Amino acid sequence: MNNFVFHNPVEVYFGQGEIKHLARLVKQYGKKVLLVYGKSAIKRMGLYDEVLSILSSNDIAVVELGGIDPNPRIESIREGGQLCKDHQIDLVLAVGGGSVIDAAKGIASAALYDGDPWDFYSYKTSSDGALPIGAILTLAATGSEMNRGSVVTNFTTREKHGWGSPYTYPKFSILDPTYTFTVNKHQTGCGIVDTLTHVYELYFSTDKNHLNDRLCEAIMKTVVHYGPLAIANPSDYEARSNLMFSSTLALNGLTGFGKTWDGFNHTTEHVISAFYDIAHADGLAVLGPHWMRYVLKEDNVQKFKEFALNVWNVDNTGSDLDIAQRGIDAVFMFYQSIEMPTTLQEVDIDDRELETIASQATRHGNIGNFVSLSEQDVLTILRNALN
Amino acid sequence: MNNFVFHNPVEVYFGQGEIKHLARLVKQYGKKVLLVYGKSAIKRMGLYDEVLSILSSNDIAVVELGGIDPNPRIESIREGGQLCKDHQIDLVLAVGGGSVIDAAKGIASAALYDGDPWDFYSYKTSSDGALPIGAILTLAATGSEMNRGSVVTNFTTREKHGWGSPYTYPKFSILDPTYTFTVNKHQTGCGIVDTLTHVYELYFSTDKNHLNDRLCEAIMKTVVHYGPLAIANPSDYEARSNLMFSSTLALNGLTGFGKTWDGFNHTTEHVISAFYDIAHADGLAVLGPHWMRYVLKEDNVQKFKEFALNVWNVDNTGSDLDIAQRGIDAVFMFYQSIEMPTTLQEVDIDDRELETIASQATRHGNIGNFVSLSEQDVLTILRNALN
Numbered sequence: 001m002n003n004f005v006f007h008n009p010v011e012v013y014f015g016q017g018e019i020k021h022l023a024r025l026v027k028q029y030g031k032k033v034l035l036v037y038g039k040s041a042i043k044r045m046g047l048y049d050e051v052l053s054i055l056s057s058n059d060i061a062v063v064e065l066g067g068i069d070p071n072p073r074i075e076s077i078r079e080g081g082q083l084c085k086d087h088q089i090d091l092v093l094a095v096g097g098g099s100v101i102d103a104a105k106g107i108a109s110a111a112l113y114d115g116d117p118w119d120f121y122s123y124k125t126s127s128d129g130a131l132p133i134g135a136i137l138t139l140a141a142t143g144s145e146m147n148r149g150s151v152v153t154n155f156t157t158r159e160k161h162g163w164g165s166p167y168t169y170p171k172f173s174i175l176d177p178t179y180t181f182t183v184n185k186h187q188t189g190c191g192i193v194d195t196l197t198h199v200y201e202l203y204f205s206t207d208k209n210h211l212n213d214r215l216c217e218a219i220m221k222t223v224v225h226y227g228p229l230a231i232a233n234p235s236d237y238e239a240r241s242n243l244m245f246s247s248t249l250a251l252n253g254l255t256g257f258g259k260t261w262d263g264f265n266h267t268t269e270h271v272i273s274a275f276y277d278i279a280h281a282d283g284l285a286v287l288g289p290h291w292m293r294y295v296l297k298e299d300n301v302q303k304f305k306e307f308a309l310n311v312w313n314v315d316n317t318g319s320d321l322d323i324a325q326r327g328i329d330a331v332f333m334f335y336q337s338i339e340m341p342t343t344l345q346e347v348d349i350d351d352r353e354l355e356t357i358a359s360q361a362t363r364h365g366n367i368g369n370f371v372s373l374s375e376q377d378v379l380t381i382l383r384n385a386l387n
Numbered sequence: 388m389n390n391f392v393f394h395n396p397v398e399v400y401f402g403q404g405e406i407k408h409l410a411r412l413v414k415q416y417g418k419k420v421l422l423v424y425g426k427s428a429i430k431r432m433g434l435y436d437e438v439l440s441i442l443s444s445n446d447i448a449v450v451e452l453g454g455i456d457p458n459p460r461i462e463s464i465r466e467g468g469q470l471c472k473d474h475q476i477d478l479v480l481a482v483g484g485g486s487v488i489d490a491a492k493g494i495a496s497a498a499l500y501d502g503d504p505w506d507f508y509s510y511k512t513s514s515d516g517a518l519p520i521g522a523i524l525t526l527a528a529t530g531s532e533m534n535r536g537s538v539v540t541n542f543t544t545r546e547k548h549g550w551g552s553p554y555t556y557p558k559f560s561i562l563d564p565t566y567t568f569t570v571n572k573h574q575t576g577c578g579i580v581d582t583l584t585h586v587y588e589l590y591f592s593t594d595k596n597h598l599n600d601r602l603c604e605a606i607m608k609t610v611v612h613y614g615p616l617a618i619a620n621p622s623d624y625e626a627r628s629n630l631m632f633s634s635t636l637a638l639n640g641l642t643g644f645g646k647t648w649d650g651f652n653h654t655t656e657h658v659i660s661a662f663y664d665i666a667h668a669d670g671l672a673v674l675g676p677h678w679m680r681y682v683l684k685e686d687n688v689q690k691f692k693e694f695a696l697n698v699w700n701v702d703n704t705g706s707d708l709d710i711a712q713r714g715i716d717a718v719f720m721f722y723q724s725i726e727m728p729t730t731l732q733e734v735d736i737d738d739r740e741l742e743t744i745a746s747q748a749t750r751h752g753n754i755g756n757f758v759s760l761s762e763q764d765v766l767t768i769l770r771n772a773l774n
Contacts, residue, residue: 001564001628003402008395014644015390095664177388209634211629218601225597241388242598247642249598254641257401257632 001209002258010146014245016237018174019050019136023058025172029132030090031093034083036104036246038068038096042178043184045182051095051136063087065107070098070159071153071280072103081110082168084131094135094170098142098194104170105150106132120297121152121161130167137292138179140244140324141191141281143251145173154273160167162266174249177240182264185231189280189338191247192227196220197284198250201262204295204303204370209258209269216255217310219246224311224334231338264291265369268378271360278347286347290385295371296324304328319347327363388596389645397533397639398559401632403624405561406437410445412559416519417477419448421470423491425455425483429490429525433571438482438523450474451496455483458540458547458660458667464504467768468497471518481522481557485529485581488522492537492555495520495587495725508539508548517554525566527631528578528668530585530638532560540661547661562635564627572614572618576725577668578634579614584671585637587647588741591690596645600693603642606633607698611721620723624674650680651755655748655765662744665734672727673734676718677772681757683711691715740770 013021033055042048055062065080084092084107092111095105097237108130109116119125137145144150148164166241184190203216223246230239249255269283296304301320308314312334316323332342341347358379366372373381400408413420420442422621429435441448452467471479471494475645479498481491495517497504506512524532531537535551590603610633636642640703658669683691688707695701695714699721703710719729728734753759760768 001402001632003405006399007397010394012393014393015388018390050491082606208625210625211606213603214605214608218605219598222598237402238388238595238597245388263575308577331733 002207004257006253006257008253010169016176016178018176022054026060026363027298032090034089034092035062035064036094036100037066038100042095068100068103070099072099074118074152074154075130076103077106077110080107081117084111091132091134097139100143101144102150104133107154121163127165133170135170135173137175138245140180141194143247146248146252158274160270175244177237177244180240181235188231190279193281193285193340194224195223195241195247195250197265197288199255201265202255202259204262205259207259212332219250220311222246227338233321260369262368262370264373267367268361271357275353276349282341282347285335286342286344286385289328289342292328344385347362389594391644393644395640400739401562403563403565405563413447413478419477420480421476422449422451423481423487424453425487429482455487455490457486459486460507461539461541462494463490464497467494468504473500478519478521484526485531488531489537491520493539508550518763520557522557522564527567527634528581530634533635533639545661547657553562556645562631564624564631567627568622571595575618576727577666579610579670580672580727582610582634582637584652586642586674588652589642589646591649592646594646599646604697607636609633614725618652647756649755651760654754658744658747662740663736667732669728672722673729673731676715676729677768679715681768730774731772747758
């Protein structure tokens, strides 16, 4: 087992009705909130009204920044940071999914920075502070509610970068599974794929770590079990709560201790969706199983065999390679069963930009820690994924 | 899934050589440390000298309190609290196993309390603060390094109570698996049993929680896999590190979210070891499998079947009850294989005090949340465990 630091200060309130803690939590940090949210979802479900009512009845002033995009843009970070400065905001409260929480992290950091916040995401400067951040989660997917990461897109430069600082952990996150009852089939599928990808990009590692592998399998098994149940019955509380906390644990440090992140899937997908603005998880669903098929080799067949048997419960007859391939087939079939794409064609991407994407994805050199992949390897995976 | 709060502020530094962070971590809190430790183990392994050398070369003053007992006593808490007051200590640094860390938590709280610290453990008062606590772990067992719990014995009143406050989480814990290379066979076995018991007292629950169950199984599988390897080769780093972090995760909140603690095993064992001063885990090893045999019923057979198949990998033929019983047999055989006792006779306890123990264990009413047990049930389990 490799050395690691394990520390996560986020306070999570999980379960139906936990919004009852909101006013107390906010008031620990002040009386003026920037409310950050996305499109109309939280208004449709009544959560917007509920949050405003709780805040106003507790004499907490609210400035609003709605309309955060699914791939949040640097323009929103700039705007939010300026609002914080103009209105002397005490806490940035994100109400939404991972994109909204990611945006809140950038905004809270921009609020205490004199330059352009793209400096953080382009790694030109580090941050030395942020306003306190709170989150109310409405989508089980990114894990942003319990980590410091923030992914923001700059469509001017066609770049999508992940970043975070010691100050961008939310102080608190409220996770009420009933808020995800209205999430539609495709978005639920996206959350399932995002969670699984977060886990398997750490599970598939050359770092030996039995405990971590078993914990990763525990989360993946839960997602594979409950994903289809949540899609079949969107108000299944048990399914929604298992998916929600699985997505949180998938990227809060638990699946990563002592492990090196593989990174192929996320790195390549960020390039794809900076070009095409497709849903992040659609890109991940296309890439994941094709990546597995490409990197499966003699020397890592044991790991794929464990994955096949322990997560997908496949038939254990035949050679190790047979079993390993059966596991990868199961990923393809699972994604198809929840109506997620497994080819680029399904997300309207043809072969025109593939060379540029492969080149961008490997602009700093080979990618992938489990199996190191060159520009040519990435291009081959993309071509294999065409249709 | 039941509602829960998930929050653990402890900063864990895991792996060989992580003591390099010690001076920096201590200096965040001050320049004067109460060094709390047990008997001679940390001196024999050279850790005592190393810690003193790091502290003195960083101008950190040290007051010492050695000799903490394996079942730490309230007298040590009183003495340590007084030392903190007399010497204006800034941080209580525990170097040792769970007992030493438990003592440090009591001492750090006593340091800021005017009354007798037994008031905490007898639930007469709550604590409103504690000195900062740091820990350097030398035994993989109790999980105290990443939780707020502290168990202390009062031999005058023959009581052993667990207690904790929001202030008794260590600020940091250094977990170096090489510090456990010198732990002998019996103490390694005790750690294994303690960890498994922490997990199965939460695993066996009537609360439905798929994700939590799978995570519990992940930890138990790891302990069952590596326990015998660590006993066979005490310097097996991979085995020691997996056991160490398993014991930490077993009682840091991860295995408990949304679950009600069963409590039979720990409650009854605390009474036994307040009477007999046997090793805590010897008592747990005796009680655990006998408890399972007694509580296994038609209506919980599915849970025992999952335990048997997913943790112990038993043959899955026959009736559900057959499979469930095979799992419990596997626990007996596993404990015997690592030379842990599974009868009271082996720890020199006869039937003389069993009625008193059963009565004490149930003094507040039935115990056990998975299956509620009366005084008579407890007595029957104890008698079944005699030999």
